[in-house]
Amino acid sequence: MPVNYRLLVLALGTFAIGTDSYVVAGILPAVAQSFDTSISAAAQMVSVYAASYALLTPVMATLTAGWSRRRVLIFGLAAFIASNVLTACAPSLLIALASRAIAGLGGATFSPTASAVAAALVAPQHRGRALGIVLAGLSAATALGAPLGTMIGSLGNWRATLWMVAALATLAGAGLLALVPETAKPPHTTLAQRLAPLAMPRVIVMLATTFIVMLGVFLVYTYISVVFKHATHGSGAALAVLISVWGIGATIGSLSAGRLADRFGNRTVLNSAVALLTTDFLLLPWTGTTFASAAIALAVWGVCGWGFVVCQQHRFVSMNSAWGPILLALNACAIYLGIAASAALGAVALDGLGARYLPVLGALLIAVGGVLAEAFQQLNRPATGGVSIRS
Numbered sequence: 001m002p003v004n005y006r007l008l009v010l011a012l013g014t015f016a017i018g019t020d021s022y023v024v025a026g027i028l029p030a031v032a033q034s035f036d037t038s039i040s041a042a043a044q045m046v047s048v049y050a051a052s053y054a055l056l057t058p059v060m061a062t063l064t065a066g067w068s069r070r071r072v073l074i075f076g077l078a079a080f081i082a083s084n085v086l087t088a089c090a091p092s093l094l095i096a097l098a099s100r101a102i103a104g105l106g107g108a109t110f111s112p113t114a115s116a117v118a119a120a121l122v123a124p125q126h127r128g129r130a131l132g133i134v135l136a137g138l139s140a141a142t143a144l145g146a147p148l149g150t151m152i153g154s155l156g157n158w159r160a161t162l163w164m165v166a167a168l169a170t171l172a173g174a175g176l177l178a179l180v181p182e183t184a185k186p187p188h189t190t191l192a193q194r195l196a197p198l199a200m201p202r203v204i205v206m207l208a209t210t211f212i213v214m215l216g217v218f219l220v221y222t223y224i225s226v227v228f229k230h231a232t233h234g235s236g237a238a239l240a241v242l243i244s245v246w247g248i249g250a251t252i253g254s255l256s257a258g259r260l261a262d263r264f265g266n267r268t269v270l271n272s273a274v275a276l277l278t279t280d281f282l283l284l285p286w287t288g289t290t291f292a293s294a295a296i297a298l299a300v301w302g303v304c305g306w307g308f309v310v311c312q313q314h315r316f317v318s319m320n321s322a323w324g325p326i327l328l329a330l331n332a333c334a335i336y337l338g339i340a341a342s343a344a345l346g347a348v349a350l351d352g353l354g355a356r357y358l359p360v361l362g363a364l365l366i367a368v369g370g371v372l373a374e375a376f377q378q379l380n381r382p383a384t385g386g387v388s389i390r391s
Contacts, residue, residue, distance in 0.1 A: 006121055007130055009175035010114040011137035013077060016168035017107040018141025019149055020084065021049070021339075023161055024100075025222050026150030026236070026243055030158035035093040039226060040347035042093065045100045046222050047343035052104025054336035057329060060109045062191040069120070070182045072113045077173045080106025081166050088162035104336075112329060117180065139254050142302070143247030147240040154236020194326050202376055203327065207334040209372040210312050213274070214338025215345065216365030217305050219358060220281065221246075222343045226355040227284070231294035238291060245295045249302020257307035261314045267377065270311035274370035277304040281363035285356045309335070315376075 024031070024045050032042040064072045083102035090096035118130040145168075153161040197203045220227055225239055232238035253273075261269045280287075280300045287293040316327040349361050 004122065004130070004133075005175075006180050007118055007133045009172060009179055010073075010118055010134045011140075012175065013073070013110055013114055013169065013172035014134055014137030015141050015145055016137075016165055016172055017080060017111055018138040019145030019168065020080070020103060020107070020165045021053075022142055022146035022221075022243075023149035023153075023165065024049070025224050026146060026239055027153040027158040027161055027225075028223070029225050030153055030236075031096075034158060035096070037093055039223070040343075040350055043222055043343040043347060045087075045093075045096055045343075046218075047340045048097050049100040049104045049107075049340075050336040050338075050343075051340035052101040053108045054104075054333040054340060056105050057108040057112060057333055057336075058191060058194045060105065061112060061329070062194065064109065064113075068182055069113055069117050070176075070180060073110055073117065073176055073180070074173065076106050076108075076110030076113065077169055077176065078106070079103075080110060081169045081173065082106075084162045084166040084169065088159040088166065112332075121180075139247075139251045139306075141247075142250045142306075143244060146247060147244035150236060150240040150243055154240065194329065197327055197330060203330070205372055205376045206312065206315060207330060209369050209376065210309075210331055210334040211338045211341075212372060213277075213308055213366050213369035214335050215341050216281070216362040216369065217277070217301075218339045218342035219346050219349070219362045219365065220284070222339075223346050223350065223355060223358060226350075227358055228288050228294050229355065230289045231291045242291075242294060242298050246298040246302040249299040250306040251302075253303035253306035254310055256303075257310035258314060260307075261311055266311055266314050270308060270315075270373055271370065273304040273307040273311065274366060274373065276300060277308065278363045278367045278370065280304065281359040281366060284359035288356075288359070 025043075028039050028042050031045065032039045035042065060076075064075070067075075080103055083099045083106055086099035086102070087096050090099060114134050118134040122130045149161040149164055152164055198207075224243070225232075228239065228242060232242065257269060257273070277300075280297055284297055287297040312331060313328060316331055345361075346358060349358055353361060
């Protein structure tokens with residue numbers, strides 16, 4: 001497939017949104033100091049964004065079902081840009097939290113539509129690669145966008161990081177207006193139809209697995225600046241490097257997990273990822289104290305954490321159900337609900353456990369997720385009358 005600049009424009013949009021999702025954790029100390037509040041309070045910016053994204057994804061898909069796809073993309077980016085400008089100018093934490101809710105709305109509107117438009121812009125035999133290009137924007141955000149934003153925040157004011165995100169989204173918007181044409185509207189789906197799979201017990205177990213594991217993972221990531229304070233000695237530049245290592249591991253995990261699942265079976269790869277991730281987190285109180293060992297731990301975390309996400313998506317896709325796209329959307333909601341809950345739970349856990357042992361709680365949650373993943377295997381047996389997923 002030749003280079004398609006329209007897909008690159010969509011990828012730039014997902015890159016901006018992905019950067020916004022992950023960069024706030026790297027600038028929390030500066031945000032807290034600016035608003036004269038605690039890091040735990042400032043971390044609710046992560047919760048509000050993630051909760052807004054999760055809850056509004058099905059709502060916005062329903063409300064904008066009658067719009068042209070191009071209009072939906074433009075609306076999503078416009079809301080996203082405005083929200084980041086508002087965050088950058090926010091005089092108080094309350095205003096910043098409100099702006100993060102609007103950012104979540106913009107992301108929830110743009111990202112799913114960008115994937116749908118990408119598939120519509122190319123021939124059927126190229127749709128997989130088109131989706132890969134757009135989703136690569138999210139992976140690149142973890143490896144490049146988030147550490148770059150953290151670096152910018154450490155060199156100047158944290159608000160400059162949000163201006164950077166707004167600038168990236170503005171560039172994507174300009175490209176969208178210039179290059180991306182209109183595409184056909186998708187079939188209308190009501191909100192009730194989008195939520196119908198929640199009546200299936202095995203779907204609930206799968207979504208609970210995603211939620212619990214993401215809660216454990218982002219319990220640590222949200223407070224990454226304080227968990228790895230000894231390894232970075234409080235240096236924003238050192239933290240940016242560690243986040244970049246995590247992002248590179250995430251990219252490797254994203255690219256390799258699907259192929260491994262095809263070769264060895266989803267169940268084997270998922271269980272291995274969960275086991276390695278649990279062990280990695282249990283060791284973080286000791287491996288997270290020096291820069292070198294922290295970098296290794298973050299690389300393992302990135303590979304296994306994102307490998308888990310791919311395996312979960314693989315399970316949904318393998319159901320061969322007409323609900324496939326809806327199930328993937330629900331899984332995305334579960335991911336962001338886990339991220340939202342992580343900041344609140346982490347705020348409580350920091351007082352009780354302290355930053356050093358926060359990863360231990362994360363490890364326990366990930367292990368519980370592994371148990372739920374095995375419970376799904378029992379519910380997915382052909383004898384239950386459902387469609388079995390290859391494991």
